[in-house]
Amino acid sequence: xxxxxxxxxxxxxxxxxxxxxxxxxxxxxxxxxxxxxxxxxxxxxxxxxxxxxxxxxxxxxxxxxxxxxxxxxxxxxxxxxxxxxxxxxxxxxxxxxxxxxxxxxxxxxxxxxxxxxxxxxxxxxxxxxxxxxxxxxxxxxxxxxxxxxxxxxxxxxxxxxxxxxxxxxxxxxxxxxxxxxxxxxxxxxxxxxxxxxxxxxxxxxxxxxxxxxxxxxxxxxxxxxxxxxxxxxxxxxxxxxxxxxxxxxx
Amino acid sequence: xxxxxxxxxxxxxxxxxxxxxxxxxxxxxxxxxxxxxxxxxxxxxxxxxxxxxxxxxxxxxxxxxxxxxxxxxxxxxxxxxxxxxxxxxxxxxxxxxxxxxxxxxxxxxxxxxxxxxxxxxxxxxxxxxxxxxxxxxxxxxxxxxxxxxxxxxxxxxxxxxxxxxxxxxxxxxxxxxxxxxxxxxxxxxxxxxxxxxxxxxxxxxxxxxxxxxxxxxxxxxxxxxxxxxxxxxxxxxxxxxxxxxxxxxxxxxxxxxxxxxxxxxxxxxxxxxxxxxxxxxxxxxxxxxxxxxxxxxxxxxxxxxxxxxxxx
Numbered sequence: 001x002x003x004x005x006x007x008x009x010x011x012x013x014x015x016x017x018x019x020x021x022x023x024x025x026x027x028x029x030x031x032x033x034x035x036x037x038x039x040x041x042x043x044x045x046x047x048x049x050x051x052x053x054x055x056x057x058x059x060x061x062x063x064x065x066x067x068x069x070x071x072x073x074x075x076x077x078x079x080x081x082x083x084x085x086x087x088x089x090x091x092x093x094x095x096x097x098x099x100x101x102x103x104x105x106x107x108x109x110x111x112x113x114x115x116x117x118x119x120x121x122x123x124x125x126x127x128x129x130x131x132x133x134x135x136x137x138x139x140x141x142x143x144x145x146x147x148x149x150x151x152x153x154x155x156x157x158x159x160x161x162x163x164x165x166x167x168x169x170x171x172x173x174x175x176x177x178x179x180x181x182x183x184x185x186x187x188x189x190x191x192x193x194x195x196x197x198x199x200x201x202x203x204x205x206x207x208x209x210x211x212x213x214x215x216x217x218x219x220x221x222x223x224x225x226x227x228x229x230x231x232x233x234x235x236x237x238x239x240x241x242x243x244x245x246x247x248x249x250x
Numbered sequence: 251x252x253x254x255x256x257x258x259x260x261x262x263x264x265x266x267x268x269x270x271x272x273x274x275x276x277x278x279x280x281x282x283x284x285x286x287x288x289x290x291x292x293x294x295x296x297x298x299x300x301x302x303x304x305x306x307x308x309x310x311x312x313x314x315x316x317x318x319x320x321x322x323x324x325x326x327x328x329x330x331x332x333x334x335x336x337x338x339x340x341x342x343x344x345x346x347x348x349x350x351x352x353x354x355x356x357x358x359x360x361x362x363x364x365x366x367x368x369x370x371x372x373x374x375x376x377x378x379x380x381x382x383x384x385x386x387x388x389x390x391x392x393x394x395x396x397x398x399x400x401x402x403x404x405x406x407x408x409x410x411x412x413x414x415x416x417x418x419x420x421x422x423x424x425x426x427x428x429x430x431x432x433x434x435x436x437x438x439x440x441x442x443x444x445x446x447x448x449x450x451x452x453x454x455x456x457x458x459x460x461x462x463x464x465x466x467x468x469x470x471x472x473x474x475x476x477x478x479x480x481x482x483x484x485x486x487x488x489x490x491x492x493x494x495x496x497x498x499x500x501x502x503x504x505x506x507x508x509x510x511x512x513x514x515x516x517x518x519x520x521x522x523x524x525x526x527x528x529x530x531x532x533x534x535x536x537x538x539x540x541x542x543x544x545x546x547x548x549x550x551x552x553x554x555x556x557x558x559x560x561x562x
Contacts, residue, residue, distance in 0.1 A: 149335030151300055152408075153348045153398070154325030167339050243339055 010231055017224045020217075021049040031213040041213045043202045052221060055198040058116060058191065059184045062123030066180060070128045071173065074135035075161065089132075097129035101187050105194050119191030119198070126187055127180035134176025138169025171241040178233035185226045189218070251276050252297065252406065252438065257306035259292050266292050268462040269306070274455075276311075276405070277436045279429070281449040283485065284459035290442045293459065294408055297440065298327045310406065325349050328407035328437070332414040334395030336383040342368070342394050343379040349402040367397040370431065389420040396428070400437070409441040413448065425451055426518075446485060450497045451520070458482050470498045475561045492558035496522040501549050504557060505538050510548035514539035517546060525554045 020027055024042045031041035042048075073089050076082040101122040108118035142165060150164045166173075192200030199218050206214025252274040259267040267289040274280045284290040295301040297308055299320045308315045315323055336345050343364045350360045368375040371393040383391055392412065399407055412428075413421045429452060432439055443449055449456050450470050457467045458481070466478035474494050477483040486494055501524040502517030514537040515524050528536055528551050535550040 143335075143338075145331060145333040145335035146337060148300075148331055149329070149337070149395075149398075152298065152324060152329035152331065152335075154321045154323070154352055155348075156321045159352070164337060 010228065013224055014228060017221065017228070020221070021052055024048055024217075031217065034213040034216065035211055039209070039211055039213075043205065043214055043217060045205060046201070048202070048217070048221070051197060051199050051201060052225070055185075055188055055222070056225070058119055058188050058196065058198055059123065059181060062120050062188075063127055063177065063181050063184055065120070065124045066127035066131055067177060069124075070131035070176075071135050074132050074139060078136065078139045079157070093128045093132045096125035099125060101126050101190060102193075105190065109194050114195040116191070116196045118194050119188065119196040122191070123184045123187060127184050130179040130183070131173070131176040134179075135169065135173045138172035139165055141172075142168055171237045174233060174237045174240065178230060178237070181233070182226050182230050185222055185229065189222060251311055252440070253309040253312075254293075254297075255307045255309065257293070257296060257308060258304050259289070259296060259301060260304045265462050267296070267303075270459075270464045271306075272457060272464060272467050274438065274440060276438050278454040279432055279439045279441065279452050280455050280457060281453035282440065282442045282457045282459060283444060283446060283449045285444065287461075288459040289462040290459045291410055294410055294440060294442045297406070297408055298324045298329060300324070325352055325402060326404055326406075328399035328402075328404040330396045330399040330407065330409045330412045332411040334383075334391045334415075336391055336395055336398070338383055341380050341382055342373075342386070345383065345394060346398045346401050348398055353402055363401055367401060370434075371397050371427070373397075388416055389424065392416055392420075392424055393427070396431075400431075400435070403435075404437065406438045406440070409439065411443055412441065414443070414445075421448075428452070446487070446490075446494075447497070450494050458485060471495060471561065491560075493522050493525075495561075496520065496525055496554065496558050499557075501538050502540075502546065504549050504553055505547040506550060506553055507547050508535070508550075510535035510537045510550075512536050514545060515549065516541065521549070521554055521557060524549050525551075525558070528554070 028041050035041050070093070073093070077086040077089050104122035104125060105118050108121045112118050112121065146164065146168070147160070150160045155163065188196075188198045189200030189203055191198045192204050199222050202218030202221075203215050206212065206216075206218065254270055254272050254274070257267060257270050258265065270289075270293060282290045282293060292301055296303050297310075297315070299315060310327075337348070340348075343361075346364045346367055347360045350363060355363075364379065365375045368378055373390060373393060378386070378390070378394075383394070386394065392415070396409075396412065399409075413424050416424060425448065428439075431437075441452060453470055455468060456470055456473055458465050458473070458478075460479070460481045466473060466482050473482060474486055474491050477486060497520045499521050500517060501515050501519050501521055504521050504524065505517070510533070512531055512533055515527060517538050517540055519527075524536070524538075528534070528549070534552070535548045537548050538546045540546055
């Protein structure tokens with residue numbers, strides 16, 4: 001296996017993506033065959049770059065919120081005083097995951113109005129579960145001898161959490177965040193049904209005017225973002241796992 | 251000095267440690283032996299309050315060990331466990347520095363201590379300080395685990411089957427190193443094991459635990475001579491008795507004046523090993539040499555046989 005081929009492909013994908021966002025007109029000839037005469041091949045009701053950045057911003061805000069709540073919750077229920085809340089918090093987070101984002105939007109719009117806010121709520125709820133479950137797994141599968149040594153050397157509960165438990169669980173927590181981000185990137189598109197500024201706008205415009213080129217470019221940008229961000233997170237996880245001495249044994 | 255006074259631990263009505271009282275002299279090695287489930291580890295863990303007793307008290311140099319918060323107590327007591335428990339995400343130097351950092355020592359003092367301990371445990375500081383635990387062999391990991399336990403210069407070191415995960419060759423070396431370091435630093439060591447050979451090799455005093463109770467506490471020779479119960483007798487092993495006696499003292503303790511032929515024995519080897527060497531070489535006597543090579547005298551088959559006989 002040549003190890004550099006995947007890296008080359010990712011780099012090429014990144015270059016194409018940036019080129020497309022900065023200067024979409026270059027790609028006009030490629031998409032032209034997909035549209036009927038006179039119809040535009042490149043989205044023309046706003047800047048693709050701006051929409052992409054707004055899309056990423058929505059995902060970033062929702063995921064940050066989900067990380068704070070899910071990690072805090074997982075830490076609380078793995079402490080001795082919070083253990084009895086474990087089943088309750090598990091079912092709460094599961095409800096967040098099973099509730100369809102579309103339904104969340106429908107319920108949130110009357111309260112929060114149209115725009116970004118209902119989308120943030122839907123993405124936040126949808127992103128909780130992977131982060132919560134992974135943090136829980138990371139914190140409950142630590143090597144017992146290491147935990148015993150941490151207690152035996154006189155660390156307080158707080159010192160154990162920040163100096164030993166979280167650093168060792170970090171690769172698993174990051175995997176949960178990665179999953180959550182990728183799900184949110186795709187799900188954010190439906191936010192445009194309630195007038196949130198995301199790449200979903202391009203796809204919806206394409207569906208309304210029967211313009212396959214619009215649908216394709218909206219979908220491909222989201223797909224490319226997901227692949228690149230997924231790979232970025234995986235790389236960070238590998239570095240952290242190596243630092244935590246976890247990868248070396250496999 | 252560690253005074254254990256009527257200590258009892260019950261979990262949900264099941265008594266794990268039952269009214270144990272014993273006094274551990276300073277600067278000695280005390281080994282707690284017993285089968286699995288005898289309560290020996292629970293007893294050890296009550297000394298640094300990883301387990302809180304149901305009844306009774308433990309005093310360290312006269313002070314009740316509940317007179318300060320548990321984490322502060324544990325910073326003053328060394329603790330080494332089976333499978334070392336090194337922090338995998340920290341370097342060897344950071345692992346050893348764990349307790350000094352918690353105690354807020356300054357960097358220069360910590361660095362000096364880490365270098366001192368690595369050197370003491372025969373690990374080159376330049377080569378090992380920045381390695382991660384998974385880059386070390388099992389024996390090296392174990393040594394770093396003990397070095398970490400000794401970093402804050404504790405008076406007391408608790409060890410829970412510290413050599414259990416090592417192969418026999420490395421284990422013998424680790425035991426010898428531990429005795430040398432104990433003599434050098436004067437640390438009071440309380441060690442839990444189920445390995446009777448280890449107990450007789452290391453202990454000044456042995457405490458035998460059976461079903462939560464302390465059935466006998468005394469010098470190794472006393473256990474062989476007067477086992478308190480049938481359980482102690484079984485643990486020592488009837489056919490092992492003469493060899494147990496010989497494994498307590500060193501060849502240096504059995505030196506007699508007089509000449510002998512052959513390869514000299516080191517004075518630090520046990521009398522059991524000396525006997526083995528005599529039998530194997532087919533000689534009736536072998537010279538004993540000090541560490542600097544001077545001949546101290548000889549050990550004889552006859553002399554060792556006398557020492558292996560039932561004490562009167």
